Amino acid sequence: MKPSVTELISQYLQGDRLAGDKLFDYPEYQQKFKAIVAKYTRSNNLNQEDVAQTARLKVIQALKAGKYNPELGDFYHWALTVTRFAIIDLIRKSHRQTKVISLDQNIAGTDIPLGETVADDFNLLDTLEKVELVTKVRNIIDALDKRYPQRNYQQIFLAKIAGKTQKEIAHDLNITQSAISKRWQELILRITAEMQIIPEVISTPKTKKVNRSQVQW
Template structure:
């Protein structure tokens, strides 16, 4: 059973340009386990996979080694590498979030409405952003639902909601009754919640009349006009 070469020698060989030392460092058990553990912890509840995070961490650690940022006199390699890995992953998630936020400046397909302008406070979408970064997909889903059910007026209702319009105003624009607007709004919120798993009974579709009342009660606390 082969033993790993001494860590200090591996590091020095890598700094000196030995490509095999890079492979051996990557497979060094304690280092690999530390990076994987950090990647799992930092990406929990995030859309970035731990594998991608670990890959980024490895790259940053080896870049820092190449630049001779690691000084053995100041401490052990593994804690140092863990710190570099952690901040590399944090930086990766920060950049991903910035990229995501910039996407909110895009328009909903086929409209002149900015995605950021359609975020309703009482939908708790800010919480969704923090948990899953799904706001952009939710906004696109609204546009898709509007195209799929063009006679339901989903996009117009959502736009009216954001603009602070009343049921009466939206009903007048759609040429339907206030009760119909209320019913369609519940349909829209249930479809979105079902699509993105925001309800406990995620397998139940809005068309399932037997479960509709329960779904409406579950969404009412977060989605009230």
């Protein structure tokens, strides 16, 4: 009888390398894994094989660290999510390295480094890199998208993850860049509120009823 994914995971974590080979050689998983690697390295100056090896290592490390929770969903979906964000992290680090020299330079005529003028805003992707939160965040976004269908939260989020600019997203959705910026900030606030990181701050204000006797004439 063919062992289940749960059994293969258990055997692999107990040191059975053959079980690990069977677990990660699942054809559909391998096909999607290679597609993700190709997608994110195609337009970035990164070696595809190096990226693939790093992503595989991140999945194994996360699995051995107990980050996979079967109650949150399918193992292969989880592994591909880890893969995606591991690659995004590599891309972001690569981009930061290309900018570090210019950010360290002083603004002309001053002794203030350019990097000190860059706003240190809350970055949603930094939170998403914590793999154990990914599934919860995606579920929240899905629920928010259904609750506010006209805000296009799901499309904006996926476009941001794919590295699109606000101008490109605005063009895709046929709305203004300022609308994209506003909706992105809304989405961040709604997600953090749902996760109880901060209190709900964008709920619809309730109109306070004023008794006639309280009105100042």
